[in-house]
Amino acid sequence: MRRLYLVMGDQLSRELASLQDAVPGQDVIVMGELSHEATSVRHHKQKIILIFSAMRHFAQEMRDAGFTVIYQNYDADKSAASFADLLKDAADQTDITDVAMTRASEYRVTAWQDEIAADWQGNVQLYDDDRFLATKDDFTSWAAGKKQLRMEFFYREMRRKYNILLEGDKPVGGQWNYDSENRKPPKSGLSIPPKTSFVADDITREVIELVQAHFADHFGTHDAFNMAVSRDQALLVLQKFIDERLPDFGSYQDAMITDEPFMFHAHIGAYINIGLLTPLEVIKQVEIAYYNGHAPLNAVEGFIRQILGWREYIRGIYWHFMPDYAAMNALNAERNLPSFFWDGKTAMNCLSQSIGQTIEHAYAHHIQRLMIIGNFSLLAGLSPKQVNEWFLIVYSDAFEWVEMPNVSGMVLFADDGIVASKPYAAGGNYIDKMSDYCKGCRYKVKEKTGEDACPFNYLYWDFLLRHEDKLRGNPRLGMIYRTADKMSVEKIEAIRSDSRKFLSALK
Ligand SMILES: Cc1cc2nc3c(=O)[nH]c(=O)nc-3n(C[C@H](O)[C@H](O)[C@H](O)COP(=O)(O)OP(=O)(O)OC[C@H]3O[C@@H](n4cnc5c(N)ncnc54)[C@H](O)[C@@H]3O)c2cc1C
Ligand code: SF4
Missing domain, CATH: 1.25.40.80 (Serine Threonine Protein Phosphatase 5, Tetratricopeptide repeat)
Structure with a gap:
């Protein structure tokens, strides 16, 4: 039986579960650079280059292995083209009526796969993605x-x-x-x-x-x-x-x-x-x-x-x-993303370094994502929806299944502690210890409050005080709240007032 094998942009493995049954010279590989996938958010240019170029190289490898490949190049005018349209076109060209595909990694795409399977009335075989090591x-x-x-x-x-x-x-x-x-x-x-x-x-x-x-x-x-x-x-x-x-x-x-x-x-x-x-x-x-x-x-x-x-x-x-995970916002964080997330222009050197290289390379390593950009997003109370979208846009490795639990769970505590046993919140000391960023910064990491103080320092305490009702009972935060208890009223007021000033100036 001849079949159409749909291969998506993150399924470029010869060992893909569905492809293991594909026969060169007989079966047809179907691939397409879909406009709605490339523009669903404003993905980093390098991420699009990576995926389209890797898809084209993979298509060539499959042709070299003896397969017929139907490959739709990006076409801005076909903005409505979907995986279902791709398969219908391929079926019209080949008269093949059976389809094989491996389950997509993202929730919304698996829903489309189910619709395609229903439309094709039993002629679609769906394979689990066994590249993952835990089913x-x-x-x-x-x-x-x-x-x-x-x-x-x-x-x-x-x-x-x-x-x-x-x-x-x-x-x-x-x-x-x-x-x-x-x-x-x-x-x-x-x-x-x-x-x-x-x-x-x-x-x-x-x-x-x-x-x-x-x-x-x-x-x-x-x-x-x-x-x-x-x-x-x-x-x-x-x-x-x-x-x-x-x-x-x-x-x-x-x-x-x-x-x-x-x-x-x-x-x-x-x-x-x-x-x-x-x-x-x-x-x-x-x-x-x-x-x-x-x-x-x-x-x-x-x-x-x-x-x-x-x-x-x-x-x-x-x-x-999923799907509930996407809407979680346990800390009711609603602040808009500041503009420096898009251009890296901020006097906070750690953020300007981490975001600047993200713009240049579509890459930042884990601790920059977690303890610099993520930590700031947590302390500043940025909206999980907006932070998730930003992380999905900016890294070449970003796909919703891996980006979202890292952002909503590990970074923002928006999932109320499913992933992290406590929020990964830190003041400037941690950043100073693990980097050389503070030396080149306009702010002073040793100062806790005031004009020149490192914003991470007062935002850290402001965050803990703001969410005291929810977080004080967390056994891993007990010592930190005991330190807060020893702070003078004046110190707490300075923390709160510096934080208010800083956050309201964010554009
Ligand atoms: C806020 C935030 C967002 C993230 N978004 C993504 C994302 O969209 N896509 C993504 O693949 N990773 C994401 N990560 C995890 C991690 O930061 C990247 O996998 C890593 O930086 C990729 O670079 P590397 O290959 O040099 O990783 P290395 O540091 O060399 O680690 C090796 C590999 O381990 C895996 N890995 C490490 N940490 C994680 C993790 N927390 N979750 C899943 N895999 C991990 C990756 O496959 C990575 O390539 C995110 C982490 C945070 C804190
Ligand atoms: S002083 Fe504060 S804002 Fe500046 S680099 Fe250090 S941690 Fe970042």
């Missing part, structure tokens, strides 16, 4: 009956399920988690390897021209685009990460240095999310680096925890709590 059912069973869904315990189950870094049923080295060794502040003279980057080929150049022509008003710049756009290139990024960065990944995982956006991170999030790399192959290769003696356990365990633990857990949370 939705695995997560549901794990979550059943638990009061708290903490990542750490889920992660241990996943280590056991895939037999990763285990000796018998015990963790290698005796501990499950080496995070306490992974918080070294930056030091001068660190030798950070250059990011693995690629020169645009003809396909990518054509896509860049398309983006210049049609997406000029989207976020970010495209000049620095140098990402991998094929599986071979993504594999090279992974290999160079393991060779050059992994040994220091753990120690400096949280560190931030001026004009060093990439540090010892892997820069593979986008490649895993669109299918150029699979999570399991990444984990296995990193595990081998430990057994070969190339990288220490704190780095290897710390890295594997991000993918086998956090990535899978976050996806589990998304599916477990």
